[in-house]
Amino acid sequence: xxxxxxxxxxxxxxxxxxxxxxxxxxxxxxxxxxxxxxxxxxxxxxxxxxxxxxxxxxxxxxxxxxxxxxxxxxxxxxxxxxxxxxxxxxxxxxxxxxxxxxxxxxxxxxxxxxxxxxxxxxxxxxxxxxxxxxxxxxxxxxxxxxxxxxxxxxxxxxxxxxxxxxxxxxxxxxxxxxxxxxxxxxxxxxxxxxxxxxxxxxxxxxxxxxxxxxxxxxxxxxxxxxxxxxxxxxxxxxxxxxxxxxxxxxxxxxxxxxxxxxxxxxxxxxxxxxxxxxxxxxxxxxxxxxxxxxxxxxxxxxxxxxxxxxxxxxxxxxxxxxxxxxxxxxxxxxxxxxxxxxxxxxxxxxxxxxxxxxxxxxxxxxxxxxxxxxxxxxxxxxxxxxxxxxxxxxxxxx
Numbered sequence: 001x002x003x004x005x006x007x008x009x010x011x012x013x014x015x016x017x018x019x020x021x022x023x024x025x026x027x028x029x030x031x032x033x034x035x036x037x038x039x040x041x042x043x044x045x046x047x048x049x050x051x052x053x054x055x056x057x058x059x060x061x062x063x064x065x066x067x068x069x070x071x072x073x074x075x076x077x078x079x080x081x082x083x084x085x086x087x088x089x090x091x092x093x094x095x096x097x098x099x100x101x102x103x104x105x106x107x108x109x110x111x112x113x114x115x116x117x118x119x120x121x122x123x124x125x126x127x128x129x130x131x132x133x134x135x136x137x138x139x140x141x142x143x144x145x146x147x148x149x150x151x152x153x154x155x156x157x158x159x160x161x162x163x164x165x166x167x168x169x170x171x172x173x174x175x176x177x178x179x180x181x182x183x184x185x186x187x188x189x190x191x192x193x194x195x196x197x198x199x200x201x202x203x204x205x206x207x208x209x210x211x212x213x214x215x216x217x218x219x220x221x222x223x224x225x226x227x228x229x230x231x232x233x234x235x236x237x238x239x240x241x242x243x244x245x246x247x248x249x250x251x252x253x254x255x256x257x258x259x260x261x262x263x264x265x266x267x268x269x270x271x272x273x274x275x276x277x278x279x280x281x282x283x284x285x286x287x288x289x290x291x292x293x294x295x296x297x298x299x300x301x302x303x304x305x306x307x308x309x310x311x312x313x314x315x316x317x318x319x320x321x322x323x324x325x326x327x328x329x330x331x332x333x334x335x336x337x338x339x340x341x342x343x344x345x346x347x348x349x350x351x352x353x354x355x356x357x358x359x360x361x362x363x364x365x366x367x368x369x370x371x372x373x374x375x376x377x378x379x380x381x382x383x384x385x386x387x388x389x390x391x392x393x394x395x396x397x398x
Contacts, residue, residue: 003396004141004150005121006129007171008033010047010112010382011368011389012156014074014082017115018393024121025150027143029128029166034109036158036165040382045105047090048079048098048383059380061188061240063373066348067384070356073394074387076379082386086111086118097379132174134361152363152396154356156389159342159369160185171370172345178361181347183372187339188243191231195248195329201225201291210257211238212325213249220257225291230328236340237376239333243343247332252325255288255296265320272316276309283308288323296322341381345372355395356388365392 001022005012008028016024026033037045049056053071057064080090080098088111089101100107116123124143131142138149157171172182204225210218211234224232230253242249256264267287275283281304284293297304299322302315311319336342346366350358356365367388375381 001152001396001398002150003152003154003393004139004148005154005156005393006141006174007156007158007166007368007370008123008125009036009156009158009166009368009385010034010108011158011385011392012154013112013116014386014389015154015156015365015367015393015396016121017112017119018390019152019154019396020119020394021398022119022152022396024116024119025148026116026121026123027127027129027141028123028125029170031126033113033123033125036162036167037109037112038105039162039165040105040108041099043105044099044103045108046097046099046377046379046382047083047108048076048386049379050076050080050092050096050098056380056383059378060373060375060384061243062343063348063371066351066353067373067387069354070384070387070391074390076383078390079383079386082115083108083111086114095378129170129174131177132361132364134178134364139363152365154365154367154389154392154396155370156366156368156385156392157370159345160336161187161339161342161369163336167342167369171366175346175366175370178358178364180350180358180360183344183347185342185344186243187333187336188240188343188374189236189340189377190239190338191226191334192229192235192239192251192330193332193334194229195331196295198225198229198295199227200294201289202227204289204291205232206253206255206289206292208257209234210254211235211251212254213238213242213251216241218254218257223253229330231334233377240341240343240374240376242330243374248329251328251330253328254325255292255323261320261324264323265316268316268319272308272311276307278308280304280306280308280311296326299326340377341374342369343372343374345370348372354391356392357395365395367392
């Protein structure tokens, strides 16, 4: 059994290692394996989340039902054991997130590479696969002008995020060439661009806020103001949940989620009482970060030069609304170069969830981010790549 694995990321390396007994050739168009792994988790590589299956699936945005079989056969505990058995000591941190003990993503790459090598995988670097053709006598892999026959092919080329690492969307071309439908890839887990000018607060981190959108419950956590919009953990989560929405769309920021509307109004009244002879723009220093005050004032509709003792009850209600639901209009995102993952990819309806084999091109399997699967941050996406790689590789074992 000759098996071609296209792509040397986490999905490809695990697929190569789990195709036990097969003659495996791994094609990687970069000059080294796991190039994207090196920047995962800011170079620390959060490779899985050791949580219960239902908790894991709750963090999958697209493809949760499809993943059930693969996740049952390759659990977070399996991922930890695989790395440990191949020389990478691991540790758990807040939120059950698993990292290499060294905090070096390179150790994860080395362990996964060792796993593939132990199965006798032959690695071909700087080899660019340009086509796959299926015929009755085998599957032809076209690489840099030459053609080679295999019994099975596993496509693990990634999505389109961080294209400099090799995720350039080439897998979609291969999939379409085989007749597969590919759902349009869009950036996910990505900073958002807003219509509103927030540049006066650029660089500000807002702790313990909540962000919401239509049909999305408030997400609590931290947020950062950027030069052209918003970023930070809650925004990345929101971007994943809204990845397929057309722009523009509206979001709301609750700057004081721990306070009810009534409690916030009482707080503002107390602050106003201490600042009654000041201008409105100078009355919010005790309530909000200084750089956010002009943004909130503009949203409130109150003149910044108005005396505090002249602010009416209805105007104060507008201020409370601006603080509890600061409206922002999302007009775009920072693109694939800043997106953590890709939403979209090979349509799951054409893939067998147990083996990752194509239902329309016999002997061809797909694994990892090339599939239309994506999840939130916390190690889920990396684990999904390994789990689907394991399912595909195991299906090709002799």
